Amino acid sequence: MPIPILTDTAMELRHLRYFRMLAEHLNFTRAAERLYITQSTLSHQIKQLEEEIGLELVTRKGKTIALTHAGQHFLASATRAVEGIDNTLRELKSFQQPLTGHLVIGATHTFSIKLLGQYLALFVKQFPLVKLELLELPAQEIENRLVDESLDIGIAYTPSASEALWSEPLFxxxxxxxxxxxxxxxxxxxxxxxxxxxxxxxxxxxxxxxxxxxxxxxxxxxxxxxxxxxxxxxxxxxxxxxxxxxxxxxxxxxxxxxxxxxxxxxxxxxxxRTAALLWKKNRHYSQTALEFAKLVKENY
Structure with missing residues (x-):
């Protein structure tokens, strides 16, 4: 059964967190303890959520709790929403802290002798706590090391021979x-x-x-x-x-x-020929790597 699309909803993030905890434990008492709220508060919040959606999300038979078919569908959506918001909040909080970490960059000779020096100087000045490591490598080795993740970012010329990589043209x-x-x-x-x-x-x-x-x-x-x-x-x-x-x-x-x-x-x-940043597909990149790429794109 499809979940209705809501407009002007009073649903809040806490409703989704409470529902996820209840779905995990299938017990109001244990879920309330984990949330540090009373059982009656949790029950009221779940009831409020069901009224907002217009569907029953859990069945209650004494102390036995089960998710309805709609509740199972809603749980998947609620999980994606909460995890997405949590990830975004973590990333935003990292912006408030000085960038740290270790960044390994592979570049062909042409870049390392004429361009990367100025990029590195700008980056080190802006982010002095990041340890930068620059390797001058042939294009094929850059691609191989990106695939095995011993490099974070590659700078070379397209096209790439590897289907595991994608390129971001520079010039x-x-x-x-x-x-x-x-x-x-x-x-x-x-x-x-x-x-x-x-x-x-x-x-x-x-x-x-x-x-x-x-x-x-x-x-x-x-x-x-x-x-x-x-x-x-x-x-x-x-x-x-x-x-x-x-x-x-x-x-x-x-x-x-x-x-x-x-x-x-x-x-x-x-x-x-086209110069490009090379990235590994489906890899999570740190804010440090993204900041270095941004600096290169703004100053090439």
Whole structure:
């Protein structure tokens, strides 16, 4: 039997708490003792609740108490309502206290060298009691550690390979071709992707999301660059480009300020990638983690 929808109800939270306690014990005396009220008060409150709803919630035969069919349905709704309110109240109370705890963040190299420093400084200044731990990791390891919960938050590039994760986009950035000042392309400001056919390049390893993205662009325009080297970190790429007549496709954010490399805008198509916060699905996150994510989103 459906529970009627009530409007302008006088029902209060205490009615739901009293009903839940009675449903747990099925005894007015024991329930009243647990609630630190008299038995007559509890009986009156339950009767008031039934009158408000317009249905009998419990049957009374002497000292024997049982939930009616409507009472069983109402108990499930009352439980969700009370637990929801209690959880909200706990969260609100935590806002009044200084944030504490331990937060472990995993980020790819590009973020750790150009962006995370400023985020960490802002966060530590605002929440000095939180212990922050930053790990610079490949994207795949970030995803693995998010799944096993040894990381709280990941910062990497989409798409994620794991169905256990969801991403919250931060920004989209273009990838550029970088060369040294002696490279044949060093006088160019723009370059079409097809012009990279048979050109020597050093690229990230195939396990990286950015490399898979670039391979997709190469397939799209039907070209095959000559990949002379692959690496899982940016520093060897920068060194090779500085010393040899080869190019690399990387984010501008990954180029050290002192590298003195030539940057060329790629087009037709322009390769882009999306940076994102990575989260594990169906995991409860602390207020500390949510505050860090908020700070990143407000300052990227």
């Amino acid at each position: 989209t950035e273009s990838l550029v071709l970088v060369t040294n000042r002696e490279h044949p392309f060093a006088t160019r400001k723009r370059l079409r992707m097809v012009e990279l056919h048979n050109q020597p390049l050093v690229l990230l390893s195939r396990t990286f999301a950015t490399r898979k993205l670039l391979d997709g662009y190469f397939d799209q325009v039907k070209i095959k660059p000559v990949v002379v080297a692959e690496t899982n970190t940016i520093f060897p790429i920068i060194h090779l480009v500085k010393t040899l007549p080869i190019g690399a496709i990387i984010s501008e954010r990954a180029i050290p300020d002192e590298a003195d490399l030539h940057k060329i805008i790629l087009q037709d198509p322009a390769p882009t």
